[in-house]
Every structure is written in structure tokens, then in C-alpha cells.
Amino acid sequence: MLEKLHLSGSASRSELTTTTGLNRSTIAALVGELGELGLVEERGTTPAAGPGRPSPMVHTRPQGAVALAIEFIVDSLGVATVGLGGHVYNLVRIARPTDRFSPAETAQDVVKLAGPLLDALPPDHRLVGVGAAVAGTTRRADGVVTFAPNLGWRDVPLAALLEEELCLPVPVSVANEADLGALAEHRRARPGTDHLLYISGEVGIGCGAIIDGRPLLGAAGYAGEAGHTLIKPDGRPCRCGARGCWETEAGEAALLRLAGVPSGAGGIETVAERAAAGDEPALRALDEVGRWLGLGIGNLVNLFNPDVVVLGGVYERLFARLEPSMTEAVRARALASSGEMAAIVRSGLGSDAALLGAAELALSEVLADPAAATGAP
Numbered sequence: 001m002l003e004k005l006h007l008s009g010s011a012s013r014s015e016l017t018t019t020t021g022l023n024r025s026t027i028a029a030l031v032g033e034l035g036e037l038g039l040v041e042e043r044g045t046t047p048a049a050g051p052g053r054p055s056p057m058v059h060t061r062p063q064g065a066v067a068l069a070i071e072f073i074v075d076s077l078g079v080a081t082v083g084l085g086g087h088v089y090n091l092v093r094i095a096r097p098t099d100r101f102s103p104a105e106t107a108q109d110v111v112k113l114a115g116p117l118l119d120a121l122p123p124d125h126r127l128v129g130v131g132a133a134v135a136g137t138t139r140r141a142d143g144v145v146t147f148a149p150n151l152g153w154r155d156v157p158l159a160a161l162l163e164e165e166l167c168l169p170v171p172v173s174v175a176n177e178a179d180l181g182a183l184a185e186h187r188r189a190r191p192g193t194d195h196l197l198y199i200s201g202e203v204g205i206g207c208g209a210i211i212d213g214r215p216l217l218g219a220a221g222y223a224g225e226a227g228h229t230l231i232k233p234d235g236r237p238c239r240c241g242a243r244g245c246w247e248t249e250a251g252e253a254a255l256l257r258l259a260g261v262p263s264g265a266g267g268i269e270t271v272a273e274r275a276a277a278g279d280e281p282a283l284r285a286l287d288e289v290g291r292w293l294g295l296g297i298g299n300l301v302n303l304f305n306p307d308v309v310v311l312g313g314v315y316e317r318l319f320a321r322l323e324p325s326m327t328e329a330v331r332a333r334a335l336a337s338s339g340e341m342a343a344i345v346r347s348g349l350g351s352d353a354a355l356l357g358a359a360e361l362a363l364s365e366v367l368a369d370p371a372a373a374t375g376a377p
């Protein structure tokens, strides 16, 4: 019931009865219990319509469970405070200084960004967890980033490092940024879409999957490394050590190289500006990268039969420019049966999908066991 309220923000008692299949007295008791935990409150009633009595409205109390969300990607660092119901209190993002790549220095930057955000929360808030999204393979069980080739990290105990630097009395969970982008799209932007792929284009390509309404994680949390699947056997060397990976042909670096734009901050915007001005190399680069992107998506569509493929990160920003050649390549690669039913769309959460997903990860415990996660007896 709390999850239902978290996704929709509010619902009447009679709607909760219908959607959960529980009877009215059970719903009343649960609302009372969650109210005592400070997680929900009743305010107002549904408009009186027809012969039935107006039903009390139940709302989430965002301050009742707040998550601190962090996102580590190659070119930026994002931090947000998010309450129950998806209420974003504050969100800041800074361009990532390229000379501060070490995990310890990055954790110190997080502390500096998070401090003012935590101070600005309502006085009666309850912090329940910290969630971190990382562009790399991450072991869910202990929050170790095993390999983040584009950050240059290997076997970094990120959860432990953040616990030590932040000194907050709550658990720290760490997961792959594309997995969390998928989680956020599923929970916040497209509830009810139970077969969803999220493709994040940053320096690398990440992929997160929701299958049958659940995140696909693999044995340790490493599933979905589509960026390092083979797409061109004689292709360029990849930072993972292999050759011809999807991200070497369809990632940001390939786009900049083909467009003749130096890599670094603002490169993608430069490509977009040049394309808008009709610059031939920029237009050709977008066409070529769109084609490689579409070929990879076609493979994924054949594997997973998704309802929707959501494009995030760089692909969200360049969606309109990439779409023609991408769509053509998907059509050429995917089997007609699954290709026809997969809608390919831009992220509904813009560049913040993974950051909001990190908040969702940190709020998961409260949704699963409200009493235990809020420390109730």
C-alpha cells in the first residue's frame, strides 16, 4: 500500500481498497499504522459523487522518509534530497573536474555538496538511506564498484567510503547508473510499463532492464553491460580491454571523433549546434552513431522483447537528430514481431533519471518494510 501511495503521491481509501484487494477495515488499520510512523497523513476527502460516502484521501508525507541520492558519472557529479512520493527537495549537479577522479576526492566533493542540502531539509524529516549511482559494474551486496573503466576505478569500496565520509546513521546502497535510470523510469515516469530497457549514453553506454516489473540484476548486479557487447569484431579498442564494443561505435567519443569535435566539456552541445547550422561532418556523425545505436538496440529488442526502450543521457539530448538512422537500423536488425511493439522514446526524466533512481534505491527498504526501516519497535 505504501508503494502504491509512493508511486501516485495520494489515493483515497476506497481506491486503496480496490487496488490492493484488502477490505476497508484492514485499509483503515494500515493507514493508521503508517500514519503513526509518520509516513502518510489523511487530508480532505474525495468529492461526494453518487450515493457513496466521500472517501478520506491518504497522502504520503515526503519528510517521513527522505533519501540522499548521489550520481557519479564521468563528466558530472549530482546530489539530491528526495522524499517519499518522489518529492525532490533539492538537486544540484556540478561539472566534474577532470583532475579529481580519485574515489576519495570524489567522496569529499559529495560531502561538500550534500551538507547544505541536508541542512535545508524540514526539521521533522527522517533520513532513511543514501543511494549512489555509478557508471560502472557494481556489486550490490557490499557496494563495491568492481570496474568502472571510464572513471578509471577498479574494486573501489564505494559504499564503505561514503559511509565513512558522510557519517550518516543510515545505510548506503550503490548500484549501476543505467540500472537506476531504468528503476526511476519504471517507478516515476512510466508506472505500469513492466518490460522496459533504459539505455544511457554517457562516455560509455549503460543498459538497465526491468523485466516482468522487476529489475534484472544478474548474480551479483552486473547484468546489462550492453555497452561492452560485441558489435564490430574489427572495431576500435575499448577501455574495457576488448575491441569493437557497442560503446566504441555508438558512444560519445565516437560521435565527437566523427564530428571532428574535441572531447571534453560541452562537446555534445557543440555537435548539436553544428548540426543545427547544417555542418556536414556533424550531420554525418549523428547519422552514423544513430545507425550503430539502432543496431545495438535491435539486438536488445530481440533478446528482451521490451514494451519500451528509453534513451537517456546524451541520447536523450540528441534524440531528434539520432532518431531517423537509429529507427531504420532497429527496423533492419530486430525481428518484426518484437521490433514492431517496442516503442523507442526519450527519457521522461531528462538527465536526472539515474540520480532519481538512486533515491528510489535508498527508499526501497521503507517501501518493503516501513516499520523496520523507520526504526519502529
Ligand SMILES: [Zn+2]
Pocket (backbone or CB within 6 Å): 227, 228, 229, 238, 239, 240, 241, 242, 243, 245
Ligand atoms: Zn568494452
